Amino acid sequence: MATKLISVYENTQKLGAELAKNLSELANDVLAEGGNAVFKIGLSGGSVVSLLSEYLAKVETDWSKWRFFFCDERLVDFNDPESTYAQYRDKFISNLPISEDQFIKINPQLSVDEAAKDYIQKISVYFAPYDLPRFDALILGVGPDGHTCSLFPGHKLCEETSVWVAPISDSPKPPPNRITFTFPILNNARYCAFIATGSSKADILKRILKDGEPLPANCVQPINGSVQWLLDEAAAKLLQEETSL
Numbered sequence: 001m002a003t004k005l006i007s008v009y010e011n012t013q014k015l016g017a018e019l020a021k022n023l024s025e026l027a028n029d030v031l032a033e034g035g036n037a038v039f040k041i042g043l044s045g046g047s048v049v050s051l052l053s054e055y056l057a058k059v060e061t062d063w064s065k066w067r068f069f070f071c072d073e074r075l076v077d078f079n080d081p082e083s084t085y086a087q088y089r090d091k092f093i094s095n096l097p098i099s100e101d102q103f104i105k106i107n108p109q110l111s112v113d114e115a116a117k118d119y120i121q122k123i124s125v126y127f128a129p130y131d132l133p134r135f136d137a138l139i140l141g142v143g144p145d146g147h148t149c150s151l152f153p154g155h156k157l158c159e160e161t162s163v164w165v166a167p168i169s170d171s172p173k174p175p176p177n178r179i180t181f182t183f184p185i186l187n188n189a190r191y192c193a194f195i196a197t198g199s200s201k202a203d204i205l206k207r208i209l210k211d212g213e214p215l216p217a218n219c220v221q222p223i224n225g226s227v228q229w230l231l232d233e234a235a236a237k238l239l240q241e242e243t244s245l
């Protein structure tokens with residue numbers, strides 16, 4: 001059963017500081033195992049990129065042992081501004097003592113089907129053979145329709161259970177061609193952090209967290225892990241019984 005926590009912060013500075021603290025504690029815990037241990041974190045695109053780039057820069061950790069994966073990625077060239085990797089390269093890598101090699105990237109030259117298969121192979125190297133990957137942390141966003149990763153409401157990929165990473169060629173949000181983690185891998189993670197800031201997220205957060213609508217973001221419930229919703233006050237304004245931190 002997933003542990004679910006909703007945390008509301010006065011502003012994005014406090015939210016960012018808390019996220020950075022949580023991730024550094026988790027990473028340092030994983031890395032304390034020694035040997036070849038690496039901290040495996042899945043990233044999302046969209047609005048979380050800037051927040052992570054600003055606040056993770058303050059984390060004290062052995063950065064050389066972090067490995068960055070993509071919870072979803074748009075199948076476009078790395079020079080295209082729609083590329084999530086490109087956004088991390090330009091905002092995040094340039095701000096932290098890390099290198100491009102620490103990012104496990106898709107191959108945007110492949111077809112969308114091949115890119116998903118190729119990404120499964122690339123991920124597999126970091127986990128025990130045949131096991132469903134268990135990420136240490138996943139950073140997730142939520143769209144105004146309740147999508148997370150590239151799992152959109154009503155789309156057949158929400159029912160996918162046989163592959164960890166799936167292709168999608170009809171994404172309702174452009175660009176249409178993407179690859180995405182599916183629920184089996186999301187729900188096998190140790191810690192999932194949803195980040196939502198600003199009043200434009202208020203309606204969808206009410207539908208998800210107050211009304212309990214079965215939208216994709218609400219289906220992230222790690223079997224043996226935790227999910228934390230980190231919200232600022234503007235995003236949480238339609239929720240009741242929230243705790244301001």
Ligand SMILES: O=C1O[C@H](COP(=O)(O)O)[C@@H](O)[C@H](O)[C@H]1O
Nearest residue numbers: 044045046047048141142143149
């Ligand atoms: O297209 C995407 O959208 C979601 C939500 O993005 P946001 O800008 O509304 O926060 C994001 O989590 C996902 O990674 C991305 O591909």
